[in-house]
Amino acid sequence: MVQAYILIQTEVGKASSVAEVVGAIPGVVRAEDVTGPYDVIVRAEADTVDDLGRMVVARIQHVEGITRTLTCPVVHL
Structure with a gap:
């Protein structure tokens, strides 16, 4: 299993709706x-x-509403 944090930039005023859609x-x-x-x-x-x-x-x-993403895979050192 691979896990990651994905950091998202959105258009102004779109963060809440983006989080709701992405969460599904x-x-x-x-x-x-x-x-x-x-x-x-x-x-x-x-x-x-x-x-x-x-x-x-x-x-x-x-x-x-998403303008940019940055994917940060989780590593276990």
């Missing part, structure tokens, strides 16, 4: 509005890194 995507564990340089932070999991990448590119980045 399979593989998303949690999506929350935040303040700072990013508007939404998502915790996601997938079976493989490739599956995670497909989720981000094919599902999350297509949500209306």
